[in-house]
Amino acid sequence: MVATPSKHNVFQAIADPTRRRLLKLLADKEMPITEIAEFFPITRTAVNKHLHVLSDAGLVSSQKVGRETRYKLQPEPLVELKQWLSFFEQYWDKKLSALKEFVETDND
Template identity: 70%
Template sequence: MPATQSKHDVFQAIADPTRRSLLRLLADKEMSIASITECFPITRTAVNKHLQVLSDAGLVKRHKIGRETRYKMRPEPLVEVTEWISYFEKYWDEKLDALMQYVESDDE
């Protein structure tokens, strides 16, 4: 496996609601594992496993300060998700246009 390729698919990583919540939490600030665990009704081990999946997908970065490990979101891998979703926007736009035409023609 090339060094630049992540171990986990970004889509797989964000599929879990807890991991999506972790990303939201870490979007604006760097936090320790202890601080993160306080925000969730799951064990520290479970939080750590979720963070590992996010880290393997390149969605969080971690670094040690003394004995403490701190985490922060890395948004760059989410570009893949954005590009995938934007491909389908044309279908949503077509459906919304058709709905608007239907609603407007029904008024007359």
């Protein structure tokens, strides 16, 4: 059975810098789209499209409050990203250790 790509995955969702900024903005509090849009030099419609991508990836949730829709961060899907990145930490640690050794070596 082949799954259809109807939803965005976490990696696709965070690939865009605007969506990464949206996640940071929503990390502190739940916000309506009108307030969110004030932080970006793009249209409210464009912000809404970015929020839908993040929602499809499970990174934000929305709730109707009166006439407005409020969005908030759902950080749980970022665990997948953290696990993937943690694999590469061993390489970074080796490179940083080598750099430290090089810098601390007396090059007289």
